[in-house]
Amino acid sequence: MMTPMRVLVGQGPEELKRLLSEFGEPGYRADQLLKWVYRPVPSIDDMSNLPAGLRDRLSREAVYHPCSVVTVRHSRDGTRKYLLALADGELIETVFIPETQRSTVCISSQVGCKMGCSFCATGSLGFVRGLTAGEIVDQVLQAALDVGSRPSNVVYMGMGEPLDNYDELIRSIGILNAPWGLNIGMRQITVSTCGVVPGIRKLGREGLALTLAVSLHAADDDKRSRIMPIARAYPLARLMEALHEYVANTKRRITIEYALMAGFNDGRQDAQRLTDLLKGLLCHVNLIPVNPIPGGLQQKPESSQVVRFENWLRQGGLEVSIRRERGADIEAACGQLRGQWEEI
Numbered sequence: 049m050m051t052p053m054r055v056l057v058g059q060g061p062e063e064l065k066r067l068l069s070e071f072g073e074p075g076y077r078a079d080q081l082l083k084w085v086y087r088p089v090p091s092i093d094d095m096s097n098l099p100a101g102l103r104d105r106l107s108r109e110a111v112y113h114p115c116s117v118v119t120v121r122h123s124r125d126g127t128r129k130y131l132l133a134l135a136d137g138e139l140i141e142t143v144f145i146p147e148t149q150r151s152t153v154c155i156s157s158q159v160g161c162k163m164g165c166s167f168c169a170t171g172s173l174g175f176v177r178g179l180t181a182g183e184i185v186d187q188v189l190q191a192a193l194d195v196g197s198r199p200s201n202v203v204y205m206g207m208g209e210p211l212d213n214y215d216e217l218i219r220s221i222g223i224l225n226a227p228w229g230l231n232i233g234m235r236q237i238t239v240s241t242c243g244v245v246p247g248i249r250k251l252g253r254e255g256l257a258l259t260l261a262v263s264l265h266a267a268d269d270d271k272r273s274r275i276m277p278i279a280r281a282y283p284l285a286r287l288m289e290a291l292h293e294y295v296a297n298t299k300r301r302i303t304i305e306y307a308l309m310a311g312f313n314d315g316r317q318d319a320q321r322l323t324d325l326l327k328g329l330l331c332h333v334n335l336i337p338v339n340p341i342p343g344g345l346q347q348k349p350e351s352s353q354v355v356r357f358e359n360w361l362r363q364g365g366l367e368v369s370i371r372r373e374r375g376a377d378i379e380a381a382c383g384q385l386r387g388q389w390e391e392i
């Protein structure tokens with residue numbers, strides 16, 4: 049039986065030490081290898097201070113990057129969207145968003161998604177599998193290789209529900225944050241969930257200083273379950289209880305994502321319900337004018353209505369901002385690029 053190939057991205061110092069001691073290499077070689085793995089470089093051949101014999105053996109017996117770029121789309125605003133292929137041929141999406149003071153990579157945590165939110169292109173693709181920590185981290189490395197520098201921020205907001213792939217999520221956060229890994233500050237990492245209550249509670253108990261973002265999108269159970277099936281399993285009362293517990297455990301402010309859909313959740317009464325629901329929770333509301341997907345029913349509200357909704361929340365005492373749309377000309381919403389690719 050053939051031994052499965054070892055994948056370098058996703059390994060920590062101890063695992064690399066074990067691998068190189070199996071190869072009969074001295075301990076310091078593992079430190080050299082570790083520095084290259086997360087630097088990153090395109091291939092094992094570029095790891096110039098490793099002896100040629102070791103590079104050859106690694107190239108034969110291990111895989112460095114578990115993801116490869118299939119296509120990149122460049123937006124007029126500088127946003128880049130990658131379609132990446134995994135070793136089993138599955139496709140995922142990653143987005144790089146440059147800003148004045150920082151740069152953010154939006155990464156996927158699963159191939160497809162089980163959650164079936166009606167406004168999301170990924171939801172309509174169905175679920176295939178969770179990503180390994182290496183596949184999650186490699187999305188950041190691929191973007192870094194493409195743009196020539198490490199991003200300052202990472203958001204788990206691409207394809208998939210990160211809390212539905214809990215162990216690999218935690219492992220990947222550890223690598224992104226580790227000084228030997230990508231050394232990205234915990235406060236620069238955001239995990240976005242559609243409201244998986246047991247996962248939120250578990251994550252809160254980890255006590256990490258990351259930012260939790262929760263896709264709420266409606267402030268009553270009936271409306272929410274019409275667009276997000278998860279709301280039937282975890283109604284708002286349970287979700288809010290978990291969020292209060294999360295803040296108590298982590299002392300971190302939660303980001304509430306609210307996608308505004310014309311005529312559905314953007315009225316005066318919706319704003320009032322949202323204000324009442326969030327009263328007393330340490331949070332910031334992000335309003336996102338919905339990005340309509342092909343075949344979807346949701347429409348984007350007029351910008352005057354978005355501003356009106358923002359003001360209603362402000363008057364109700366909430367902290368709120370409107371998220372600027374990025375990469376609209378390249379279908380940067382999650383799942384859109386892969387969907388188009390499969391239609392070709």
Ligand code: SF4
Nearest residue numbers: 161163165168171208
């Ligand atoms: S919005 Fe997120 S949780 Fe919902 S279907 Fe899309 S990827 Fe899954």
